[in-house]
Amino acid sequence: MSAAREAPGPKGHWFWGSLRERRKESLHFFLRMHREHGRVAQWRMGPVNRVISLVDPEHVRHVLVEHVGRYTKGFGGKRLSAMLGNGLLTSEGDFWKRQRRLAQPAFHRERLVPMVRVMEEEGRRMLERWRERPDSSAPLDLAEEMARTTLSIASRALFSTQVIGEAGRVLPALTVAQQEVNGRVLALLPLPLALPTPGNRAFLRARRTLDAVVFDIIARRRRGETTGQDLLAMLMEARDADTGEGMTDAQLRDELMTLFIAGYETTANALAWTWSLLSQHPEVEERARAEVARVLGERVPEAEDIPRLRYLSQVLEESMRLHPPAWVLVRQALEDDVLDGFRIPADPRLIVAISPWTIHRQPDLWPDPERFDPDRFTPERAAGRPRLAYLPFGAGQRLCIGTHFAMMEMVLLLAQVLRRYRLRRVPGTKEEQEPLVALRPRGGVPMYLEPLDA
Numbered sequence: 231m232s233a234a235r236e237a238p239g240p241k242g243h244w245f246w247g248s249l250r251e252r253r254k255e256s257l258h259f260f261l262r263m264h265r266e267h268g269r270v271a272q273w274r275m276g277p278v279n280r281v282i283s284l285v286d287p288e289h290v291r292h293v294l295v296e297h298v299g300r301y302t303k304g305f306g307g308k309r310l311s312a313m314l315g316n317g318l319l320t321s322e323g324d325f326w327k328r329q330r331r332l333a334q335p336a337f338h339r340e341r342l343v344p345m346v347r348v349m350e351e352e353g354r355r356m357l358e359r360w361r362e363r364p365d366s367s368a369p370l371d372l373a374e375e376m377a378r379t380t381l382s383i384a385s386r387a388l389f390s391t392q393v394i395g396e397a398g399r400v401l402p403a404l405t406v407a408q409q410e411v412n413g414r415v416l417a418l419l420p421l422p423l424a425l426p427t428p429g430n431r432a433f434l435r436a437r438r439t440l441d442a443v444v445f446d447i448i449a450r451r452r453r454g455e456t457t458g459q460d461l462l463a464m465l466m467e468a469r470d471a472d473t474g475e476g477m478t479d480a481q482l483r484d485e486l487m488t489l490f491i492a493g494y495e496t497t498a499n500a501l502a503w504t505w506s507l508l509s510q511h512p513e514v515e516e517r518a519r520a521e522v523a524r525v526l527g528e529r530v531p532e533a534e535d536i537p538r539l540r541y542l543s544q545v546l547e548e549s550m551r552l553h554p555p556a557w558v559l560v561r562q563a564l565e566d567d568v569l570d571g572f573r574i575p576a577d578p579r580l581i582v583a584i585s586p587w588t589i590h591r592q593p594d595l596w597p598d599p600e601r602f603d604p605d606r607f608t609p610e611r612a613a614g615r616p617r618l619a620y621l622p623f624g625a626g627q628r629l630c631i632g633t634h635f636a637m638m639e640m641v642l643l644l645a646q647v648l649r650r651y652r653l654r655r656v657p658g659t660k661e662e663q664e665p666l667v668a669l670r671p672r673g674g675v676p677m678y679l680e681p682l683d684a
């Protein structure tokens with residue numbers, strides 16, 4: 231340990247460190263740090279916090295896979311828990327392990343097959359909405375459309391109900407909650423929730439609304455007033471193998487809220503970026519459409535079709551390489567560690583950052599990294615890369631539990647839209663990346679829709 235060195239990085243401003251450069255350069259700051267300082271780069275974020283950022287797949291393996299017990303989610307998890315409670319994304323240790331074991335079977339590929347119908351129906355409803363809109367020549371914000379649809383899918387998959395349609399207060403509450411989650415996670419020092427600031431009061435009101443809706447759904451299900459082959463049912467049936475115990479209402483609330491919030495916005499953003507990229511690469515769009523025509527024709531898609539829509543998966547994989555919705559994963563060392571000769575101290579003020587956005591742009595792993603090329607994901611080309619060169623869903627034991635769910639949903643929605651519309655970007659628009667908790671296209675993705683069956 232004594233021979234270990236400090237990771238290199240800029241000295242920065244005496245008070246701000248590199249915070250101002252990080253804000254100004256946004257994501258490109260990470261790329262520059264690694265270009266200038268190597269594979270383990272360090273900088274200060276304001277007077278208190280330091281960041282050590284990693285881009286080498288072997289270093290990522292060290293933290294997320296091999297020595298996972300030496301790291302926790304730390305500060306990132308704590309800040310998210312104001313909204314998500316102690317759910318899968320934010321919990322740690324034995325409690326997390328137990329909850330993951332209980333929830334995991336509900337996310338196996340075979341158990342998700344009934345969800346395909348829900349996804350397909352919601353995709354169809356979206357297309358109907360588009361067909362029936364009064365001014366069909368006006369541009370449509372695809373980011374918003376994708377969010378509406380993934381929200382409906384999440385709601386039905388979790389609870390078998392259209393919470394959004396049923397209760398007009400859910401969507402505004404969710405928006406306030408999301409803003410607060412973004413604000414808290416990105417703030418230098420978030421204010422304690424107990425302080426009655428207008429922001430805190432609005433957040434607590436929104437959280438109460440969402441809690442009331444979720445607890446009511448749980449209560450009605452427990453009383454047998456509703457049924458459904460949904461994730462709620464699977465989580466309620468789940469029993470701990472050792473103790474035989476199921477989840478309490480409070481645990482169910484935290485898990486459901488986590489799945490809802492972790493599930494819909496990430497998926498919506500990945501799809502929004504995909505439409506943006508396809509509109510800029512018509513040859514890729516046509517190849518994807520040809521695959522849909524070959525595999526599906528005019529049939530209603532089924533679960534078995536998803537692995538056959540291979541090129542669509544590649545398009546989504548390449549889209550998430552360039553725009554991974556979870557653009558950074560953060561960890562904190564629980565014990566002092568050494569990585570490649572550099573010190574990683576167990577210090578709650580030190581953030582270990584693993585940024586898929588940055589890793590997905592390392593030129594030795596991804597030649598010509600800014601080029602959109604779905605053929606990077608053919609099995610032959612993927613075989614030549616280290617596995618952890620690509621991690622849109624994370625890695626190791628904290629890998630996204632919704633990976634299959636999200637891929638199924640995205641392939642289906644992509645296929646449904648490609649079959650009916652060609653999307654054309656509004657001239658003069660260009661999506662900028664907005665790295666909040668999820669990586670969003672700032673200002674949405676406005677598109678003209680050209681119907682193909684007209």
Ligand code: HEM
Binds near residue numbers: 330
């Ligand atoms: C394109 C869509 C999605 C992306 C890019 C994504 C990305 C991620 C990533 C990177 C992690 C790991 C975070 C970390 O290690 O700190 C994660 C965890 C998680 N995701 Fe996803 N996700 C997506 C969709 C979903 C969906 C649809 C669901 C639920 C239905 C979901 C539920 C979760 C949960 C519960 C965790 C925490 C797992 C654990 O720690 O045990 N995600 N996701």
